[in-house]
Amino acid sequence: GTVSSAGDVAGEDELVKIASVVASNTPSSRAIREAFIPYIEEQLPGEYNIQIYDSGVLGSESASYAYTKTGIVELSLLGSSMWSETPVMASTDFPFMFRDVEHARRAYQGELGDFIAEELNAAQPVTLLSWLPNGSRAFSSNQSLETIDDFQGQRMRMPNNPIHVRLAEALGANVVIMDLGEVFTALEQGVADGQDNPIATLRNEGWYEIQDYIYNTNHMVASLHLFASDYFLAELPEDHRQVFEEAALLASDYAWDLYIEQLDEDIAFVEEQGVTVTELTPEDRERFIEMLQPVYDYLDSQYDWAEDIREMVDNIE
Amino acid sequence: MTLVVFLVSLIIAVMIGMPIAFSLLFSGVAIMIYLNGFNSMILSMNLFAGADSFALMAIPFFILAGEFMNRGGITQRIVNFANALVGHIKGGLAYVSILAILLFAAMIGSAVASAAALGGILIPMMVRANYKRDKVTGLIAAGNILSPIMPPSVPLIIFGVQAGVSITSLFIAGIVPAIYLTVILCATWFIVSRKDNLQTNERQSVTQVLKALLDGLWAILLPVFILLGLRSGMFTPTEAGVIAAVYALVVGVVVYRELKIRDLLDCLVTAAKASSVIMFLAAAATVSSWLLTVGNVPQIMTSVLEPFIDQPVILMLIIAVLVVLIGMALDVTPIIMILTPVLLPVVTAAGIDPIYFGVTFVLMCMIGLLTPPVGNVLNVTSKAGNISMERMVKAVWPFLLAEIILIVLIILFPALIEVPLRLLVGN
Amino acid sequence: MQKTLDRLFSLIDILTGILTGLMVAFVFYNVVLRVAFNSGLTWSEELARYLFVFVTYIGAISAMRSNAHIGIDTLLARVNDKAKLSLYIITQLSIAGLMFLLIHGSIGMISANAAQTTAALAIPFPVLYSVGVLTGISITLLALGNIVHAVKNKENIGQIVKISSEEDDLVEEAEASAKEHLEELVKEDRA
Ligand code: NA
Numbered sequence A: 001g002t003v004s005s006a007g008d009v010a011g012e013d014e015l016v017k018i019a020s021v022v023a024s025n026t027p028s029s030r031a032i033r034e035a036f037i038p039y040i041e042e043q044l045p046g047e048y049n050i051q052i053y054d055s056g057v058l059g060s061e062s063a064s065y066a067y068t069k070t071g072i073v074e075l076s077l078l079g080s081s082m083w084s085e086t087p088v089m090a091s092t093d094f095p096f097m098f099r100d101v102e103h104a105r106r107a108y109q110g111e112l113g114d115f116i117a118e119e120l121n122a123a124q125p126v127t128l129l130s131w132l133p134n135g136s137r138a139f140s141s142n143q144s145l146e147t148i149d150d151f152q153g154q155r156m157r158m159p160n161n162p163i164h165v166r167l168a169e170a171l172g173a174n175v176v177i178m179d180l181g182e183v184f185t186a187l188e189q190g191v192a193d194g195q196d197n198p199i200a201t202l203r204n205e206g207w208y209e210i211q212d213y214i215y216n217t218n219h220m221v222a223s224l225h226l227f228a229s230d231y232f233l234a235e236l237p238e239d240h241r242q243v244f245e246e247a248a249l250l251a252s253d254y255a256w257d258l259y260i261e262q263l264d265e266d267i268a269f270v271e272e273q274g275v276t277v278t279e280l281t282p283e284d285r286e287r288f289i290e291m292l293q294p295v296y297d298y299l300d301s302q303y304d305w306a307e308d309i310r311e312m313v314d315n316i317e
Numbered sequence B: 001m002t003l004v005v006f007l008v009s010l011i012i013a014v015m016i017g018m019p020i021a022f023s024l025l026f027s028g029v030a031i032m033i034y035l036n037g038f039n040s041m042i043l044s045m046n047l048f049a050g051a052d053s054f055a056l057m058a059i060p061f062f063i064l065a066g067e068f069m070n071r072g073g074i075t076q077r078i079v080n081f082a083n084a085l086v087g088h089i090k091g092g093l094a095y096v097s098i099l100a101i102l103l104f105a106a107m108i109g110s111a112v113a114s115a116a117a118l119g120g121i122l123i124p125m126m127v128r129a130n131y132k133r134d135k136v137t138g139l140i141a142a143g144n145i146l147s148p149i150m151p152p153s154v155p156l157i158i159f160g161v162q163a164g165v166s167i168t169s170l171f172i173a174g175i176v177p178a179i180y181l182t183v184i185l186c187a188t189w190f191i192v193s194r195k196d197n198l199q200t201n202e203r204q205s206v207t208q209v210l211k212a213l214l215d216g217l218w219a220i221l222l223p224v225f226i227l228l229g230l231r232s233g234m235f236t237p238t239e240a241g242v243i244a245a246v247y248a249l250v251v252g253v254v255v256y257r258e259l260k261i262r263d264l265l266d267c268l269v270t271a272a273k274a275s276s277v278i279m280f281l282a283a284a285a286t287v288s289s290w291l292l293t294v295g296n297v298p299q300i301m302t303s304v305l306e307p308f309i310d311q312p313v314i315l316m317l318i319i320a321v322l323v324v325l326i327g328m329a330l331d332v333t334p335i336i337m338i339l340t341p342v343l344l345p346v347v348t349a350a351g352i353d354p355i356y357f358g359v360t361f362v363l364m365c366m367i368g369l370l371t372p373p374v375g376n377v378l379n380v381t382s383k384a385g386n387i388s389m390e391r392m393v394k395a396v397w398p399f400l401l402a403e404i405i406l407i408v409l410i411i412l413f414p415a416l417i418e419v420p421l422r423l424l425v426g427n
Numbered sequence C: 001m002q003k004t005l006d007r008l009f010s011l012i013d014i015l016t017g018i019l020t021g022l023m024v025a026f027v028f029y030n031v032v033l034r035v036a037f038n039s040g041l042t043w044s045e046e047l048a049r050y051l052f053v054f055v056t057y058i059g060a061i062s063a064m065r066s067n068a069h070i071g072i073d074t075l076l077a078r079v080n081d082k083a084k085l086s087l088y089i090i091t092q093l094s095i096a097g098l099m100f101l102l103i104h105g106s107i108g109m110i111s112a113n114a115a116q117t118t119a120a121l122a123i124p125f126p127v128l129y130s131v132g133v134l135t136g137i138s139i140t141l142l143a144l145g146n147i148v149h150a151v152k153n154k155e156n157i158g159q160i161v162k163i164s165s166e167e168d169d170l171v172e173e174a175e176a177s178a179k180e181h182l183e184e185l186v187k188e189d190r191a
């Protein structure tokens, strides 16, 4: 195994803790380490001792969010676990909301991101500083999976989440629900033919060895959010606060660049391993959206703003 | 350095007589000040989060189940059941005792509770049959650490929560070392008692045996049912605890009719008191363990132990020595709470299976219950056996040695746990 | 005064016992619903969890009163009475200081979450977090009371600093049950 070098945390400067729920080698955690922290240290030398804690070691997503709200961690990099308190956050999990990863990036860094941040900042003692990438989902299978018709009758492993399950059902697949940890065995033993996850997961978990097809649907492009506690921000001098905000935007760009670069690398890697990767055509995307009408009906019944938000994102260039 | 600040402040606080729970809060504050990040909410928030856990709720439930069993007459029937099975073998009462402890262990989760409940029954039984008092007291003391290895287990619950590992898997894995422990205790007893002239129980009549078996059946069904339920994923460990408590209550009141309704509140209060002491300690340990993480101690520990990452056996032996040394002075709960997040990254990096690590680590912690100066099981058993602490320490050593050898074997050959476990779990 | 306090604390113990009984009831009810009817209640799990927090905190107050928090008195038993008294006062003052931080932190949590409620039952978080304030104040008072008691009863300091652990109860239990069983067996022998 590899070990990251680690030193003593203590120092003269004020300790600023960043709780990250993703691993240290992900583009977003790397962006904090390689762009966010260096920028602040360069602009405000000797003021802050910024430490990032990866992989959720300071607490689960919801615990880290609670810690950010009280200010015992100053910043956090989290997924979307705070839905119950801020329902609009659920929109980031709507299927085929984005045309592709670049479109998702523009939406999160633009109008969609601003819209959600505004709701959240008003309701919670936190400030959403910027949006970073988490993972874009693609389907994979050991059966032929090159067009939308191929889903018919395939056994697809889905996470235990109503939107995901309804999505696979609407495509005509038979849904198998199980924990992420069991996926490899299930695919190997044929309990499931396929699954949907970011291609990076497929690569890291070695699933490409037992999967022959990837349909790069990008049907959900999940994000991470860099939050700051309002208690922490309130104590910052105005010019320092500005530096933190600039650093956050810088980290966002850095992470998306890194993510897209890595995505291309991951695709090249699995293709080298003999996996057939099919990109989604605009026509097929239209057909997906038609077939997923039951899912959109379900979302509309759950959230009265669901349709507006889809339209807003669709209008983003 | 954070680790040094933590250890020094903790040791000073404990030595001047501050209860361990408050000492852990104290060392948490020391770390905060050292890291230049003082915030009173770090203390209050982590203390609350440490207690706010559905998984840890299994602790009061299993303690309560144990209370109901003791007062409901289940304990004595387990002894009778074991007696009916193996009482006729030469030196059989000792095997009866080991079997009874194992069966009891399958129902309760704490070694100290087991020592208190069984020591008072088993030791007099053997002393009266002219077994050597010191030998049997040593055997019973060492035997009681079966309790937290055989599921259910309070230490395994605490480890599971701290490590983020399935408690159900840990419970199922615990069965394997529990069986080894039973075997080596029997073997050790066979060796130490081979020159003693021990009387053999007269064989009971078939009807007597059947009656004892039938009578004990209600008690034996509980662990079987719980293990099957956990294994099939029908319920979580916390739910298993609640089922055990309700079952023990019903059997005690309706079947054995020894548990009176007015005992109910007594049992509840005892369980609430015992669990809140453990839980407050665990919650206080959450505060300092969180701050050790903030101070990067797990990563620093990982880099210190990095030379051994390619030699998991040596790494485990180092951890064993460390845990046994700390276990001489510190209680099991804080050891698990503090060391789990500190050790887990390096253990994972070394490719050691966390389930295997969990049961082996808890086994190491159990040794501390049998070593002076702070050895709670020794303390309780010496009183039940009516011998001094000095004699107790001498009496336990052959059995303690056997248990340490078992731990070393499990470390040298992880397959000892992993192979049978694969058979139990099925893949 | 002492008697009133004794009675108060035995009521507190009964309260924690009843709360534990409610935890059992809620979780058991949920298991039955799930296993038998394949439906669960999120509120019963949530309620049981917060009862558990309350039992832990309130039980900690009661344990402070009966000096039942686990500790080590090996060193304390070996120093002279004067040192015992000073160390005891230092310990109790430190506990009071730590509890002041608990109170301060809990008030901070209450104001940071003033408008927040729990997911299932919509219990306001300030209600839950106030248990920290309650526990902090109670243990602080007990610690200060301990100091007054120790200063007034200097001659008994050896007894006062002794930690009465849960093990002591269990030790007594074990001893008593051993005696009882031996007597029974002796009776059987005579018969
Ligand atoms: Na057990």
Ligand code: NA
Residues within 6 Å of the ligand: B327, B328, B329, B330, B367, B368, B369, B370, B371, B372, B373, B374, B375, B376
């Ligand atoms: Na010990």
